[in-house]
Amino acid sequence: MRRDLLYTLLALAVLVLTIVPIGTAVFVLGFMYGDSPCVMCWEQRIGMAIIALIGLFILRYGPQPKYIGLSVLVGAFGLFMGLRHVGMHAARDVGQGFSIAILGVHTYTWALFIYWVCVVTMGVLLMLLKEGEPLATPRRLRALESVAGVVFLVVLAGNAVQAF
Numbered sequence: 001m002r003r004d005l006l007y008t009l010l011a012l013a014v015l016v017l018t019i020v021p022i023g024t025a026v027f028v029l030g031f032m033y034g035d036s037p038c039v040m041c042w043e044q045r046i047g048m049a050i051i052a053l054i055g056l057f058i059l060r061y062g063p064q065p066k067y068i069g070l071s072v073l074v075g076a077f078g079l080f081m082g083l084r085h086v087g088m089h090a091a092r093d094v095g096q097g098f099s100i101a102i103l104g105v106h107t108y109t110w111a112l113f114i115y116w117v118c119v120v121t122m123g124v125l126l127m128l129l130k131e132g133e134p135l136a137t138p139r140r141l142r143a144l145e146s147v148a149g150v151v152f153l154v155v156l157a158g159n160a161v162q163a164f
Helices: 003-032 039-061 065-090 107-128 143-163
Strands: none
Touching: 003 039, 003 107, 003 143, 039 065, 039 107, 039 143, 065 107
C-alpha cells in the first residue's frame, strides 16, 4: 500500500474516532440531550481520545512501533473496561435506560465495539508496516491531517467544558 494512502486512511480513522463516538457523546448526548456520563463512560471516552492522539502522533512522526504498540495496549484496556461496563448492566438493563441508546444499543455497548475496531485497525497497520519503514524525522502534515488535529482539539475542549 502506498504511504500517502495509508496516511490518508489513518487521518480519516482519527477523524471518525474523534467525531463519531467522542464528538457525538459530548456535543449531541451531553450538550443537546443533557446526558451526564458516568465515571466508566468518561474512562472509555478518555481512552478513545488517547488512541486518536496516538494516531496524530503516527501521522506526524511515522508509524513507530512504540506508538502502534501503545495504541494496542490502550485499546486492549478499553476492551476490558467496555466488557466490564457492559457486564454491569447486561443482566438488568432491559429497557431501563442506564444510558442513551443509539440505534437501539446503549452507549457503553458501542464503546466496546469501537475499541474492538481500534484494536483490529492497529493490528492491520502493524501488518502493513515494512522492515525499516518508521521515519527518523517528523513529516510535514497535509491538509486532511491538520484538519484531524484541529477537530481533535475542538472535541477535547468540548469534553473539558462538559467535565467541569
